[in-house]
Amino acid sequence: MPxxxxxxxxxxxxxxxxxxxxxxTPLRSGDMLAGIAATSAEENVAARMCLAEVPLATFLTxxxxxxxxxxVTRLIxxxxxxxxxxxxxxxxxxxxxxxxxxxxxxxxxxxxxAPAITPEMAAAVSKLxxxxxxxxxxxKCRVVTKFRNTIGLPGTxxxxxxxxxxxxxxxxxxxxxxxxxxxxxxxxxxxINPASDSLPVLSELLKLTDDIIARFDIPTQACVLTHVTxxxxxxxxxxxxxxVFQSVAGTQAAxxxxxxxxxxxxxxxxxxxxxxxxxLGDNVMYFETGQGSALSANAHHGxxxxxxxxxxxxxxxxxxxxxxxxxxxxxxxxYLYDGKQxxxxxxxxxxxxxxxxxxxGCDVCYTNHAEADQDDMDTLMxxxxxxxxxxxxxxxxxxxxxxxxxxxxxxxxxxLRDVLGxxxxxxxxxxxxxxxxxxxxxxxxxxxxxxxxxxxxxxxxA
Amino acid sequence: xxxxxxxxxxxxxxxxxxxxxxxxxxxxxxxxxxxxLPTREVLRFALAHAQARDAVHxxxxxxxxxxxxxxxxxxxxxxxxxxxxxxxxxxxPDLGRKLSEEGRAALAPFAGSTPDxxxxxxxxxxSTAIHAQAAPFLAALKPRLxxxxxxxxPVVIASxxxxxxxxxxGAILAAKAVVVLIGERPGLSSPDSLGLYLTFAPKLGRxxxxxxxxxxxxxxxxxxxxxxFKLTWLLKEAxxxxxxxxxxxxxxxxLLVGGKPPASRLAGGQTx
Numbered sequence: 001m002p003x004x005x006x007x008x009x010x011x012x013x014x015x016x017x018x019x020x021x022x023x024x025t026p027l028r029s030g031d032m033l034a035g036i037a038a039t040s041a042e043e044n045v046a047a048r049m050c051l052a053e054v055p056l057a058t059f060l061t062x063x064x065x066x067x068x069x070x071x072v073t074r075l076i077x078x079x080x081x082x083x084x085x086x087x088x089x090x091x092x093x094x095x096x097x098x099x100x101x102x103x104x105x106x107x108x109x110x111x112x113x114a115p116a117i118t119p120e121m122a123a124a125v126s127k128l129x130x131x132x133x134x135x136x137x138x139x140k141c142r143v144v145t146k147f148r149n150t151i152g153l154p155g156t157x158x159x160x161x162x163x164x165x166x167x168x169x170x171x172x173x174x175x176x177x178x179x180x181x182x183x184x185x186x187x188x189x190x191x192i193n194p195a196s197d198s199l200p201v202l203s204e205l206l207k208l209t210d211d212i213i214a215r216f217d218i219p220t221q222a223c224v225l226t227h228v229t230x231x232x233x234x235x236x237x238x239x240x241x242x243x244v245f246q247s248v249a250g251t252q253a254a255x256x257x258x259x260x261x262x263x264x265x266x267x268x269x270x271x272x273x274x275x276x277x278x279x280l281g282d283n284v285m286y287f288e289t290g291q292g293s294a295l296s297a298n299a300h301h302g303x304x305x306x307x308x309x310x311x312x313x314x315x316x317x318x319x320x321x322x323x324x325x326x327x328x329x330x331x332x333x334x335y336l337y338d339g340k341q342x343x344x345x346x347x348x349x350x351x352x353x354x355x356x357x358x359x360x361g362c363d364v365c366y367t368n369h370a371e372a373d374q375d376d377m378d379t380l381m382x383x384x385x386x387x388x389x390x391x392x393x394x395x396x397x398x399x400x401x402x403x404x405x406x407x408x409x410x411x412x413x414x415x416l417r418d419v420l421g422x423x424x425x426x427x428x429x430x431x432x433x434x435x436x437x438x439x440x441x442x443x444x445x446x447x448x449x450x451x452x453x454x455x456x457x458x459x460x461x462a
Numbered sequence: 463x464x465x466x467x468x469x470x471x472x473x474x475x476x477x478x479x480x481x482x483x484x485x486x487x488x489x490x491x492x493x494x495x496x497x498x499l500p501t502r503e504v505l506r507f508a509l510a511h512a513q514a515r516d517a518v519h520x521x522x523x524x525x526x527x528x529x530x531x532x533x534x535x536x537x538x539x540x541x542x543x544x545x546x547x548x549x550x551x552x553x554x555p556d557l558g559r560k561l562s563e564e565g566r567a568a569l570a571p572f573a574g575s576t577p578d579x580x581x582x583x584x585x586x587x588x589s590t591a592i593h594a595q596a597a598p599f600l601a602a603l604k605p606r607l608x609x610x611x612x613x614x615x616p617v618v619i620a621s622x623x624x625x626x627x628x629x630x631x632g633a634i635l636a637a638k639a640v641v642v643l644i645g646e647r648p649g650l651s652s653p654d655s656l657g658l659y660l661t662f663a664p665k666l667g668r669x670x671x672x673x674x675x676x677x678x679x680x681x682x683x684x685x686x687x688x689x690x691f692k693l694t695w696l697l698k699e700a701x702x703x704x705x706x707x708x709x710x711x712x713x714x715x716x717l718l719v720g721g722k723p724p725a726s727r728l729a730g731g732q733t734x
Contacts, residue, residue, distance in 0.1 A: 029553055165486055166678075172486030179482060179490035333552050368514035368648050369552055369587050374507070397489025397499070397507065404649030406511070409489075414497035444494075447478055454479055 001062070005050035012046040017054070018064040021120075022304040023047035024127045026344055030292045030305045030335035037304075052094030052128055059120040060085075065301045065311075070252045071262055076118050076314050084116035093124045100125065100137045100355075107140050114141075114357030119250070119310035122352040126306070131344065134351040135387040141354035143390065145322045146281025147242065149187055149219045149427040151390060152359050157422040158391035159413045160323070160361070161186035164193050164402035168201050170208050176396050177212060178453055183410035184438055185394035187428035188323055188361065189243060189286065191223040195402055202226055203239045210240040216435065216453065219427035221278075221322070223286050228260060228268035235271040243286040243322060244272040250289075250311030253299030262315070269319050280427075283322035288363075289313070290327040291345050292335030305335065306345065310352040317358055323391065324358050326350070328380075329366035330405055339376030342366060346380045350389055361391035365407040374398065374406065381408050385416045392416075417442065474500045487651060510650040517590035517645070517653040519548060527583060528619050530597035534604060536581070537616040539572070541565030541631070545622040558624035561631070569618070569634045577615035579607070579697060580637035580664070584623035588645030588653060595656040595679060595686070596643055602690040605726040610694065625659045625673070632664025639700055640664040641693060646677060655680045658689060660696050662706040672707040674700075691723030 003014040014020040022036040024047035031037035038044035060080065067073045091099060099105055126134060144152040151158050163176030173192060180186055190209050194202055202224050209222035221242040224231075228246040235241050246265060249255055265285075272284035289312040294300040300308060309326065316324045326349035329342040336342045346362050353360030364381045366372035381392055398409040416422055423429055423442055432438040435452060439445050470476075477491040492503045499507070528538040544560040545551035551558050561569070583596045600617070607614060615635045620627055625642050632640030639662045646657040656679040661668055674696050679689040695714035700706045717724065 033554065033556075163488070165488065169486070172488070175482040175485040176488045176490055178479065179477070179488075182477070182479065334555050337553065368511070368650070368653075369518045373511065396486075397492055397503065399489050399507070399510070399650045401487045401489075401649070401651055404647060404652065406650065409499075411492070411494060411497060411499055414494075418497050444497075447475060450478065 005046045024051045025304045028341045029337040081115035119314045122355045123307040123310040134347040138351045138354045138387040143359045145283040147221045147278040149425040158188035159185040159394040160188040161190045162395045187425040188391035232271045244268040245286045248315045249293040250308035254294040254297045257297035285319045285321040287316045287324045292331040313353045313358045325361040327363040333370040338371035343380045359390045385420045513653045514648040517588040517648040522585040522589040539616045540619045542621040543623045551622040559626035576636045578612040580632045580640040581617045582628045582642045584620045584644040586644035587647045591645035591654045594654045599686045602686040606694040629664045662700045
């Protein structure tokens with residue numbers, strides 16, 4: 001069904017809902033590359049004005065990616081909470097924005113609504129929102145998850161300790177883990193991106209992190225970020241796995257290019273659950289996403305990249321993940337050109353994920369061929385801290401020496417905690433104090449004496 | 463400039479685990495100023511980022527590159543992709559994978575020359591890498607090619623180019639295989655890293671799953687001679703098995719002697 005909007009004498013016509021959504025999206029290079037972006041600033045606003053008048057219920061009947069062709073669409077439609085949707089069923093997209101900003105949309109109400117909000121509804125309303133709206137509403141959303149600690153409580157922000165090494169050298173990875181712990185990082189997960197995909201190497205890394213966590217009784221979890229089928233395989237071989245990881249995207253065809261479908265994810269989750277390694281909860285999945293992945297796999301169905309990113313959160317949702325993060329600036333300037341586009345995308349992704357009830361963190365990052373730098377990352381992480389982001393990355397000196405990109409550092413999270421008063425997961429916060437890394441105020445203690453952690457690697461410290 | 467002669471800065475809290483830093487190239491034990499990085503680390507990071515940015519945006523010196531390669535005894539020809547500028551190149555990966563009209567015309571004299579291996583030198587995302595690594599790598603490769611008796615076409619110097627441009631070049635030359643030497647996406651600690659992409663039976667539309675890649679070719683990474691050895695091994699296998707890509711696993715390491723590739727019999731004095 002075509003959509004029309006008049007601006008003065010000029011009629012703007014949008015062939016269908018997916019064209020309307022694409023043209024209403026704040027400008028970004030990926031939609032331009034796909035040839036679906038608005039071609040003038042006025043057309044962009046006309047599309048937003050038109051989108052504001054579309055009833056939310058339209059998204060339940062007019063699929064952007066055909067139901068018959070795509071299991072992600074089927075998942076979204078078949079698991080939609082129709083009863084929960086009733087309180088907002090009469091709203092247009094524009095009304096929905098006003099509702100979300102109003103005091104009527106309390107934290108409790110938003111949590112109850114989450115299963116009734118489809119990714120397309122979340123994406124649509126985000127297109128009408130300014131950055132401050134995205135921050136204000138996300139801040140009200142509460143998503144709490146548990147494995148060996150409690151992540152997502154109000155006033156907290158966790159950190160993934162990312163100790164990557166170009167050749168997976170165990171001593172090098174251990175050195176970065178110790179540095180990160182001594183800077184108070186690691187409550188979200190100690191998560192290694194391996195350079196290798198060989199099972200013996202992955203098993204060695206899993207045993208290494210398991211040993212550190214067990215020896216110091218650290219209330220956190222580990223993950224080696226490899227393909228879900230590989231994690232399932234190492235679980236079958238008796239290797240200790242806390243969280244099962246997978247990159248996911250918002251269409252079935254893009255997920256096929258990642259070598260997965262919903263059934264594969266279910267198998268991976270069941271394998272992790274069978275180990276019963278969580279002490280506080282059974283959120284055992286860790287997912288990563290990022291705008292542009294479907295276009296990059298030539299699997300975008302003419303849908304804009306921000307809407308497809310929100311659909312990726314619908315893929316995550318039924319698997320009750322501990323952590324989900326958008327790797328917002330990793331994909332390159334052909335999808336998000338500069339700091340402005342990366343900042344906007346990071347805020348959109350966080351908002352859509354939280355509104356849908358997914359524990360969204362953000363890899364606040366960029367590559368060296370994007371028009372961005374560390375100042376842009378300072379801006380985005382500060383905004384996300386204000387928005388209540390579930391977690392960010394902690395990478396030594398912001399420089400990932402294996403993946404060749406820049407993210408946030410062990411130092412950066414200290415800055416955010418000082419400026420915004422954000423605490424860690426409470427169990428991890430207590431552990432840091434008990435082992436003498438932080439004081440009662442949560443800040444790093446001044447140097448003095450030798451921390452017991454340093455005795456872990458006498459060969460390294462000698 | 464060396465800081466050792468200056469008194470320690472009272473406002474910088476040094477980390478007590480500096481020796482851990484020997485175990486990894488990662489930026490650990492940096493110390494802190496309050497919760498921030500010490501000034502020396504902010505500046506060290508800024509320099510690394512500046513070098514990586516410059517590697518992306520430094521103009522490709524195609525003529526000088528061609529001259530250095532010609533001095534090794536290769537014929538050279540210069541082509542450009544369909545991307546008219548660096549900005550267009552970064553925004554439109556599709557244009558960087560296609561030859562410009564002029565580029566296609568420049569290759570016409572070599573069309574259908576059926577070399578065993580077509581050689582393409584592409585700026586990619588780091589012209590710095592090509593300036594530093596392309597000629598020395600080809601110098602290491604040349605005696606190994608000669609030893610196998612393989613013919614090569616002209617070395618095609620390609621501006622604003624991505625890996626898949628080699629498919630069109632290889633198809634025009636009707637080469638049995640093409641190798642693209644390309645500047646890799648620069649990291650903070652590796653602004654000058656060269657990648658080698660080998661594709662059997664090049665033609666338009668080949669996917670990345672149909673290529674073999676040798677990456678991180680640079681002084682601190684894989685040496686030129688070792689990379690040349692790996693490429694020769696892969697090409698020999700590719701020509702015998704008539705494929706490249708995921709079905710061809712690099713097992714050249716099994717032939718290393720003391721961690722080093724065996725010397726080429728023709729290497730003496732020729733590589734310069």
